[in-house]
Amino acid sequence: LFAGLRATPNDPIFGLTDRFNKDTDPNKVNLGVGMYQDAHGAVPLLKTVLKVENGLDAQGLPRPYPPMDGLADYNREAQKLVFGADSPAIAAGRIVTAQSLGGTGALTVAADVYSAASPNHAALVSSPTWANHIAILQRAGYTVGTYRYYDAQRHGVDVDGLLADLSAAEAGTVIVLHECCHNPTGYDLTREQWDAVAQLARDRRLTLFIDMAYQGFSEGLDEDAETIRRLVADGLTFVVGSSFSKNFSLYGERIGAVHFVCADADEAERVRSRVKTAARENYSTPPLHGARIVTTILSDEQLRAQWVEEVTAMRERIKSMRRALVDGLNAAGVHDMEFINTQAGMFSYCGLSKEQMELLRTEHHVYGTDAGRLCVAALNPGNVDYVATAIAAVRSA
Numbered sequence: 445l446f447a448g449l450r451a452t453p454n455d456p457i458f459g460l461t462d463r464f465n466k467d468t469d470p471n472k473v474n475l476g477v478g479m480y481q482d483a484h485g486a487v488p489l490l491k492t493v494l495k496v497e498n499g500l501d502a503q504g505l506p507r508p509y510p511p512m513d514g515l516a517d518y519n520r521e522a523q524k525l526v527f528g529a530d531s532p533a534i535a536a537g538r539i540v541t542a543q544s545l546g547g548t549g550a551l552t553v554a555a556d557v558y559s560a561a562s563p564n565h566a567a568l569v570s571s572p573t574w575a576n577h578i579a580i581l582q583r584a585g586y587t588v589g590t591y592r593y594y595d596a597q598r599h600g601v602d603v604d605g606l607l608a609d610l611s612a613a614e615a616g617t618v619i620v621l622h623e624c625c626h627n628p629t630g631y632d633l634t635r636e637q638w639d640a641v642a643q644l645a646r647d648r649r650l651t652l653f654i655d656m657a658y659q660g661f662s663e664g665l666d667e668d669a670e671t672i673r674r675l676v677a678d679g680l681t682f683v684v685g686s687s688f689s690k691n692f693s694l695y696g697e698r699i700g701a702v703h704f705v706c707a708d709a710d711e712a713e714r715v716r717s718r719v720k721t722a723a724r725e726n727y728s729t730p731p732l733h734g735a736r737i738v739t740t741i742l743s744d745e746q747l748r749a750q751w752v753e754e755v756t757a758m759r760e761r762i763k764s765m766r767r768a769l770v771d772g773l774n775a776a777g778v779h780d781m782e783f784i785n786t787q788a789g790m791f792s793y794c795g796l797s798k799e800q801m802e803l804l805r806t807e808h809h810v811y812g813t814d815a816g817r818l819c820v821a822a823l824n825p826g827n828v829d830y831v832a833t834a835i836a837a838v839r840s841a
């Protein structure tokens with residue numbers, strides 16, 4: 445039956461975890477997959493999440509089918525977190541929010557819906573980007589190209605290249621952008637650079653798909669959503685995919701949201717019908733558990749305040765690990781990697797080649813992606829110096 449089926453290559457991120465799990469070295473460190481780990485190397489169960497779960501347990505709630513676009517209360521809370529509680533666009537009923545299966549599910553539904561709305565099935569993603577962006581769009585029938593983004597020489601964003609590539613895109617082209625904590629590089633656009641992108645999007649009628657998987661991991665929950673809120677205020681219509689995998693540490697619950705900023709409430713209703721159809725045809729209805737946890741926390745003032753503290757602690761710990769890695773590298777004789785402190789979020793593009801990344805795995809049992817992405821959110825006081833020494837050794841090999 446499957447005789448003619450060829451195997452697909454291993455996933456560049458989850459495939460690494462498979463390899464890491466088979467490694468028996470006691471010093472092994474997994475900096476591959478983007479999962480935050482605490483100071484003891486564990487993926488945390490947030491205190492607020494545990495509290496709510498215990499409450500939900502005691503209530504013994506039934507599990508009916510939720511609506512195709514998810515729980516209404518959840519969608520309201522997810523929407524407020526992204527666009528601000530006082531957003532005039534929310535009040536005007538022109539933002540459609542639907543619960544999604546994490547950030548991947550958000551982008552999948554967005555691509556399905558937008559492909560029905562636009563005859564132009566071209567998309568551009570940053571070079572480089574999260575590999576799944578390309579796969580998701582191609583699956584939805586898009587031809588995916590890249591716009592220039594990473595400037596290896598200057599350790600930052602190639603803004604001129606980016607603007608030139610967007611200027612050359614045809615009207616209706618989907619442009620995938622990372623709101624904050626760019627995955628994989630860690631380099632984000634400044635406010636002025638975003639303004640230039642917004643201007644181009646307006647002038648050339650480009651469609652922005654903004655991926656916000658790391659809200660709260662750069663500067664703060666509101667700060668990290670600032671660009672989106674400004675784009676809405678400027679009258680742009682676009683799509684946002686948001687995720688609670690990271691900021692609620694609910695990776696395995698597949699809980700996120702897709703938001704369509706529409707021209708008016710009438711357009712929004714039509715979009716909502718398409719979203720429901722896309723959900724129904726893909727997975728029917730989203731799961732309840734994660735949505736109940738997130739809704740309970742975001743709608744309770746006290747729980748929400750505690751959760752904000754937990755997000756702050758995660759963000760600060762990541763920053764402290766960046767500093768510790770740079771200190772460790774300096775101590776190991778590497779003095780040109782200070783740029784790690786200028787990056788934001790969970791990832792650092794460290795500049796090592798594919799061969800060096802492989803050496804890091806085979807010789808030192810430190811796992812990052814082939815492209816040189818390290819998940820600095822998985823560093824801790826017990827492994828950071830080991831990792832720094834390993835990087836130094838690989839660089840001088």
Ligand code: LMR
Pocket residue numbers: 457458476477478479574576627
């Ligand atoms: C990552 O980039 O490592 C995470 O977003 C996990 C994933 O789904 O790839």
